[in-house]
Amino acid sequence: MAVLTIPFIAAAQSDSTPATPLVTGRPLRAVTQTVILNVAVNRADAWVFGQDWAYSGTRTWGRNLRVGWEWDEDQFGTNLMMHPYHGGLYFNAARSNGLSFWEAAPVAFLGSWTWEYFGEKDRPSLNDFFMTSFGGIALGEMFHRLGATIRDNGAPHRTLREIAAFPLDPMGWVNRPRGRNATLANPPEHAPGALSLRLHGGARFVVDSRLHMSSGTPTLIVDFGYGDQFLQPYRAPFDAFRLRAVLGDRGLNALRASGRLYGPRTRRQHLFLVNQRFDYVNNAAYRVGGQSIEGGLESHWPLPSGWQLRTEAYLDAILMGGVDATTAGFGKRNYDFGPGGGARFRMEFGRRGWTYFAFSAEGDYIHAVSGATADHFLGYGGFEVTLPLGTSIGLGIHNTTFLRRSVNSDRPDEIRRFPELRIFLTWTQVTWPRSGVPQATATAP
Amino acid sequence: MAALGGAAGHGHGAMTTTLRRISTALALLAGLLAPHAQGQRPHRAGLWIETGGGVGYVRIASSGSTTVTSAPGSVSYLRFGVLLSDKVLLGVENFGFVDDMLGFFRGDTSSVAETWSFTVVVLWYPWRSSGLFAKAGVGASQGTLTVTPPGGGSPVTATGTGVGLTFGLGYDRKISRKLALTGCLCADIAGIGDVVLPTTRIDDMIASIYHVTIGLTIR
Secondary structure (H helix, E strand, C coil): CHHHHHHHHHHHCHHHCCCCCCCCCCHHHHHHHHHHHHHHHHHHHHHHCCCHHHCCCHHHHHHHHHHCCECCCCCHHHHHHHHHHHHHHHHHHHHCCCCCHHHHHHHHHHHHHHHHHHHCCCCCEHHHHHHHHHHHHHHHHHHHHHHHHHCCCCCCCHHHHHHHHCCCCHHHHHHCCCHHHCCCCCCHHHCCCCEEEEEEEEEEEEEECCCCEEEEEEEEEEEEEECCCCCCCCCCCCCCEEEEEEEECCEEEEEEEEEEEECCCCCCCEEEEEEEEEEEEECCCCEEEEEEEEEEEEEEEECHHHEEEEEEEEEEEEEEEEEECCCCCECCECEEEEEEEEEEEEEEEEECCEEEEEEEEEEEEEECCECCCEEEEEEEEEEEEEEECCCCEEEEEEEEEEEEEEEECCCCCEEEEEEEEEEEEEEEEEECCCCCCCCCCCCCC | CCCCCCCCCCCHHHHHHHHHHHHHHHHHHHHHHCCCCCCCCCCCCCCEEEEEEEEEEEEEECCCCCCCEEEEEEEEEEEEEEECCCCEEEEEEEEEEEEEEECCCCCCCCEEEEEEEEEEEEEECCCCCCCEEEEEEEEEEEEEEEECCCCCCCCEEEEEEEEEEEEEEEEEEECCCCEEEEEEEEEEEEEEEEEECCCCEEEEEEEEEEEEEEEEEEC
C-alpha cells in the first residue's frame, strides 16, 4: 500500500520538475543496451536456467534467416504478458536514454526482431514479434512514466522509491544520472498533474456456463489513472493513460490499459482521441488479450451540484489478439492468434473523484490466423457501483459478463458465458492539478 | 497438421530471368542513390501519392514444418498520405504480389500465388537533407492460391485473410519540383491462416515477400 501511494507524494512535490528531459538523446547507447539485454537474457536462460531453446548459434541463425517466420506454441502468459514486458525493456532502454516515444518505438521493433532471429533456437515467431513490439511500446511507456512518478530525485528515502520503481522500469534505473551527473531535478513525466489510484480488495465469484461451476477467490483490483484527457490537452503519447490490474488466484489475472496516442491540443468538452490499448486477461475461467489501436469520442457532461457524466465510444483495430476456446490452438498451444476489430462504450457517473456508477459494453471479433480455423466473437459488459463510506473508503459491487462465441469451419460452434460478481472495499486517492477543477473521474477501462 | 509439400521447382530459365530483373532493379536503385543529395528538400509536403512496381521473392511457411516454398514474382503498390512532421509521414499502402508459376513440388509451376495487403505506414526520414527513409506499417492482408488439380480439371482457388506487416528502406530522388523517383528495398509479411488446397493443407500460412521497387511520387 505504501509503495502504491508513493506516486501521490511524488506528484505533490512537483516543484523540481523541469520542462525538458534530463538526458539528451543517446540512440547509439540505446541500441547497444538493447543488444546487451538480449545477450544477457539469452545467456541467463542458457547457463542459469538450462533452457534448450536458448542454445542458439550461427547454424540456427542461418536456418532462421533462410526459413523465416512461424507461430509458436508457448503458454498464454508467456506470449501475451512476458513478451510485452521484455519489449518494454527495449523501449525503455531508448526512453531512459533521452529518446522520445516515437524515436523509441523502432528500438522496440529492433530488439524484438533481433531476439526472434538470434536469441532463440526456434524459428522467429510472428506472434512474439507483434506482442513484444507493440505490447512493449504500450507497457514500456506506461512503466516508464510510472517509474518516473515513483522516483523522486529531490525527496528523502530514495532507496525505497528505487526499489518500488525497479520492477516496472529497470532500464530507467540503469540509465538514471548518477555521481557527478546526479541531479535533484525530476524528468517531466514525474508529475503528470492529475493522478488517481483506486484499490478494490474483496472477493470475486465467476461462473462457467458450460461446466455449471462457480468459484470464489480473494482479489485485489488496482485502478490507476495518469493524467486526464479533459483537464490536460494532448502533449505527448501516453501523457494520459488508465490502467486496471487484477491480482488473484493466478497472481496477475488481468492487466488492461489504454493510453492516449493522439488528441486535441486544446481543452474541449468532446474529444476525438486515438489510443493504444494493451489487454491481458488470464484467469481460471477464460483467457483473452492482445494489442490494439482505438479511435473514438470521449465526452464530459457537467451536471448540477458537481455531478459529472463521462462517456466514451470507441472503435478499435486489434493488431494481434489471442483467445482461448475448447477447440482452439495448435500443437501444445490451446488458444488462437489473429487480428480483428471491435467497439466499446463506457459511461461513468460520479462526483468529487468518486465514480458512483459505471456501465460498460464491449464487442470484439478475432479472426484466427494461427490455431483453429475459426472466428471468435467476444462480448464483455456490466456495471460497477461504488458507495462512499467516508472521504476515501467505499463499498463496491461489480457485475460483469464475458461472452464468447467461436465459429469453427470444421467443428460445431461453441458458445460460453462467464458471469462474474465482485464485492469489494474500495480505497480511493485522487490528486488534481493545482490550477484545475476536478471535473472528471479517472477509472480504468 | 499437414504442411507444405516441398520446395518449389522452377525452370532454370525462369530463375535466370528473375535474377536478371532483380539485378536491373538494384542497378537502377543504385543509380538513384549514387548522386548524393544535392541539398534539396527531400521529402513530401502536404498530400503525397506514390505508385510503382518491381520484383519480389516470396517464401511461404507453415506451422509444423521447416520446409518453405519459395518463388519469384512481380509486385505493385500504391501509397498515399500526409505529413506528421518534417521527418515523419503517415500514409496507407496497398501492396500486391503475384507469382503465376508457383509449385509445391519439383518441376511444378501450375499454381498462382497472390497476396494483397492494406497497411497503415509510417515513413521516417532521419536526415532532413537526405531522401533516405525507413518504412514500417501494419494492417490486413489476403493471400490467394490457385491450384490446378493433378491430372487436370478446373483450377481451385483458396483464400486466407489475416494480418500484414511491412518494413523497408527507401530513397526519394527529386526529378522536378513536384515529382520524385522513389526506390525501396522492402519486406512484406502476411499471416493469413489456414489455406486448404486439393493436394495439401497449409496450416497457419505465413508469406514473407522481399522486394525491390521503383515508383513515381507526386510530392
